[in-house]
Amino acid sequence: MTTPDTTDYFRDLYELGADPSIPLDEKIAQAIEVGRDRLDVQYGVLSYTGNGEYEIIDSTITSGEFEAGTTHDLETTWCRHVVEDDEPLAISDAGESEYSTDIAREATGLQCYIGAPIVVDGETYGTLCYSGEQPREEPFGEDERRFVRLLSRWIGYELEREHHHRTLDAQNERLDEFAGVLAHDLRNPLTSARGYVELAAETASEPESEYLETALDSLDRMEQLVAETLSLAREGEDVGQRERVELGAVSRQAWGTVEPANATLVVETDRTLTADRSRLQQLFENLFRNVEEHCGEDVTVTVRGTEDGFIVADDGPGLPEEIAASLFGGELEPNRLGLGLLIIERVVSGHGWEGRVEVDDGTTFVVSGISDGAPAVQPREA
Template sequence: MTDAPEAGDHFAALYRLASVDGLPLGDKIDRAIEVGCERLDVPNGVLSYTADGEYEVIKSTINEGVYAPGGRSDLERTWCRHVIEDRELLSFADVAESAYADDVAVEATGISCYIGAAVVVDNETYGTLCFSSEDPRETGFTDIERRFVRLLAQWVSYELERDRHHRELREQNERLDEFVGIVAHDLRNPLGTVQGYTDLALESAEGTQADHLRRIERAADRMERLVNDLLRLARDGGDVGERVPVEVAAVARDAWSFFDNGEATLEVHSDATVYANRSRLQQLFENLFRNAVEHCGPTVNVAVRDTEDGFTVADDGPGLPVEIEETLFTPSFDRGAGIGLGLLIVERVVSGHEWEASVHSDAGGTTFTFDGVEHVGGEPQLVAGDSRG
């Protein structure tokens, strides 16, 4: 019972430390060391890095010598080597009365009182968090104090690990931005040249030559759309941005204008106004319409319909491959299964809006269903709609 107030003080201090938001990593570690020194009543606190086989001081309350920040020394002559070897906490209040009285670190460090625990980042030993004094401590370290140091080292480990992951993510995003720039410049420029010279050649071409050039023109246009899709996916990812009231029918018709070839038809059965990012919703329709026109043939019929909780997009084509139908919009969906960027972009738009999506496909066609769509003014009135080619 006598340990209760001590335990409460120690872990209340740790809780307050962990609850502080917005501090830079270095300040957080400084605070952790200060809290440790205060609660353990010792003058020295050190965070070390030992992953390179050398003892390097990262943070410290010591201002001069090898144990000041930036100092380096032989790991094999430190107390921390025991912690590193076993990943177990080491503590003694008076080294002369401990099993380590003849250890090489006694003379090398001049430390008589020590307690330290391993700092582990991504399951690899980063170094140690330790507290020490040149003079023996009058009382031995309690179980509460040892537990406190273990938890403090775990908290420092977590903060270092989180910082590493954030830095890695930033670096990945920087590489992605660089890649996007390369795509924009190195692919679009020569593609524009191909399109320009093809248009010039078509002005005077006839017969079979013109047919071949039109195939080149269609392929170049397809490449341009793919590049644009890739850039959009890289730039926007799953972020849909601001949501405003938009009319489903109007967005669907705008998207269809890119694919209206006089043979394929679009039926719109919608009077719904929903909260969405208009640009990203149009992306969703464009990619579903493109898939239908490219994979179902030039005379495909596509229909957009309201539901009580959202809307559907259906076609009368031959259906999706079973492996795509069964896994699309699920965690097991294989994004590398040769499905192209279209369905991946649809998936990103859905997840970014926090909608739910499903797909049903058979020999009579494919229906995409989107639920959880917030309607302006409540549920839509289901209508017969209009039909437009």
């Protein structure tokens, strides 16, 4: 048997993980074959033992009792030692070892074996093992043992990542379903209710007309909550195509959408930055709605570009201290923030920016970590 250079083992491991386009099942099949060839043994097997049995997930044995898809009694296999001890096991000649009378020797007919546990999310998933029906001429060396350990860890990592991707896909499907319910099952009755209330308001007299106006305001608020929840469910922290935008132009457009009657916008200094324009406008819209709903009358909102970001400040009463402290990494439960503030957080983190809130004679939202763009400048007079 020709012993490969130590670097060959680790080159094989690197090459297996280097191509992300190869499907996981193909990567695992290649890994098993590479291990078998490097170790110069007959068989390579990946097993699942999480349910107490020995289920062969993939194998170089293409037919017969131990081919992929078959299930066996774990207690009659060499792999039971690996699972029980949660440690690798190497036996070059079973007949000349402490395992000479082990049940696995007769039950499987395997006289040499090397295996290691596969761990996924902190739990033993199964084993990766290599074996043969004849004793091995040379004992398994330390490099070979290390190679099997590293290969089993790599397979465990790939299985774990695949599991997380499937879980995330399932969560996204549920979010899409939830967004669909909001878009259809809630908006339709809201539209109907608004229509009937408006119809009743046309012929109502005081004080009933005032009550109906209050009902319309409540329906507007419900529609806004539906829109914000829908946006959060569908977009989360996702940031789409980024482009060069002017801070002043985006903030003024958002102001025109919200049109808070109780406040005045001042763009003190402008700057250019690279951002998802739609998500950035969404951030400003939610900031301005917060001013409209919570800051009282005669409020001034100031937008100011800075060297590494921008500031949005108002001279209103200020956010409650516990809400301000909970934003951008605080400990308060998200449902205490309100959807608008939660969306602001998601837009900032989705861009990879940093945010903080200062409360002192008003509320100041500071967004930083934006290294690109032109320096802040005074806006030209309209």
